[in-house]
Amino acid sequence: MFKPHLSGLEWPVIPKRGDADVLALVYQFDQSQWWDPDRLLEGQLGQIALLLRHFHTTTPFYTERLKALDYDPARTLDVDWFRQIPPLTRSDIQSAGTALHSTNVPKDHGRILKSSSSGSTGRPVTAKKTDINQTFHKALNLRNHLWHKRDLSAKFATIRGYDRGVAMAPQGRHQKSWTTVYRTGPSIMLNSAHCTLGEQLHWIAKERPPYILSYPTNFHALALRCQASGIEMPWLKSLVTFSEALSPGQRSVIERVMGVTVEDMYSAAEVSMIALQCPEHPQYYHVQSENVLVEVIDDDGTPCAAGETGRVLVTDLHNFAMPFIRYEIGDLAQFGPPCACGRGLPVLQRIFGRVRNMLYLESGEQLFPDIAALHLHEIGPLQQYQMIQKSYHEIEMRLILSRPFRDGEETRMRKMILSALGQSFDLALVRVDEIPRHSSGKFEDFISEVAP
Ligand SMILES: [Zn+2]
Numbered sequence: 507m508f509k510p511h512l513s514g515l516e517w518p519v520i521p522k523r524g525d526a527d528v529l530a531l532v533y534q535f536d537q538s539q540w541w542d543p544d545r546l547l548e549g550q551l552g553q554i555a556l557l558l559r560h561f562h563t564t565t566p567f568y569t570e571r572l573k574a575l576d577y578d579p580a581r582t583l584d585v586d587w588f589r590q591i592p593p594l595t596r597s598d599i600q601s602a603g604t605a606l607h608s609t610n611v612p613k614d615h616g617r618i619l620k621s622s623s624s625g626s627t628g629r630p631v632t633a634k635k636t637d638i639n640q641t642f643h644k645a646l647n648l649r650n651h652l653w654h655k656r657d658l659s660a661k662f663a664t665i666r667g668y669d670r671g672v673a674m675a676p677q678g679r680h681q682k683s684w685t686t687v688y689r690t691g692p693s694i695m696l697n698s699a700h701c702t703l704g705e706q707l708h709w710i711a712k713e714r715p716p717y718i719l720s721y722p723t724n725f726h727a728l729a730l731r732c733q734a735s736g737i738e739m740p741w742l743k744s745l746v747t748f749s750e751a752l753s754p755g756q757r758s759v760i761e762r763v764m765g766v767t768v769e770d771m772y773s774a775a776e777v778s779m780i781a782l783q784c785p786e787h788p789q790y791y792h793v794q795s796e797n798v799l800v801e802v803i804d805d806d807g808t809p810c811a812a813g814e815t816g817r818v819l820v821t822d823l824h825n826f827a828m829p830f831i832r833y834e835i836g837d838l839a840q841f842g843p844p845c846a847c848g849r850g851l852p853v854l855q856r857i858f859g860r861v862r863n864m865l866y867l868e869s870g871e872q873l874f875p876d877i878a879a880l881h882l883h884e885i886g887p888l889q890q891y892q893m894i895q896k897s898y899h900e901i902e903m904r905l906i907l908s909r910p911f912r913d914g915e916e917t918r919m920r921k922m923i924l925s926a927l928g929q930s931f932d933l934a935l936v937r938v939d940e941i942p943r944h945s946s947g948k949f950e951d952f953i954s955e956v957a958p
Pocket of ligand 1: 785787792
């Protein structure tokens, strides 16, 4: 049932303005999901043409970049020309600074918002967005709930990193509602960065939420703990994963031990939803083509065929505050064949994204050091980091810096990290020139050498 807000009008409901915008998008998504890929691409290119015209005149970075390509705003945009635009890397964003901020964001796109992410590469970037991007985010979230037929009247739990002091054990935090537009059951939250697995299990057993959203690694660790201790959660309906790569192995352990399906999503703070697990074919993820254009390219920049692994480029179709055009997010993926469900939204069959590890304590407990939730990017010279737990008492933070630390920056960073760990450690900050990827091609922003 939608949320009523006009006096005396409860059925049928006339939704309020923001909710009506979200519903109007979901209504269109219900149709466009069945379009064939060519029709979807045509819609995307039309939208990208508008973005290029906008950023060509309102961001110095793209004025330059498009001039070098003989850009002609009057020409119809075709996909081959679009693919000549050089990918936008995370280091481009770090060095461009305000040269990527539009000087003339359309007033009717609402407020300008900021969000930060270190993605899968430990390279923090800050995105500027508008209220329009928030509206798309809400609509895609709602689509995800509807695709998976979630019972909106049930309780929904979220276990993830929050800023220090939010949603702490043992109570966590409680809110009335967990999605937009509809009247829902309660939403409850717990801060994974400061709760051991034992505390999480205690909280889940007390709250008995049918749905839990968390990181794949966290569910995997919880599942192993449940199996070892014979804990069952018969109240569960499904587990929802986000923010890092879910491996087929993790999925099968979690589903077998917890007795429910895992519903994964591929999203990033900068661009919102990228791909969502198909409601009928769980091994496939449908690209959210109404929000982003996704490309997968090889090392020469050539588009990869289905089944070939390559670098993911994401173009955000509606961000007029800061361009994310052929944005190289730092993940690897493979396109798959068309999905038998009949949706025309392209399929990703494997996503090699962020990998996270747990911090091991001498007591035998494990914690998530949610480094990505820290505001390390606010410390001037930081370009990339990787944290290593060397022993129960020692942490090494490897840093790529654009210049040496100045006035108090090192002390600030040290303080921020130690307070996030919530435990006492000897912390070494080590400046390096390069941080290699794992042999699998994945990047790990935290590695524990103490892991058994
Ligand atoms: Zn499908």
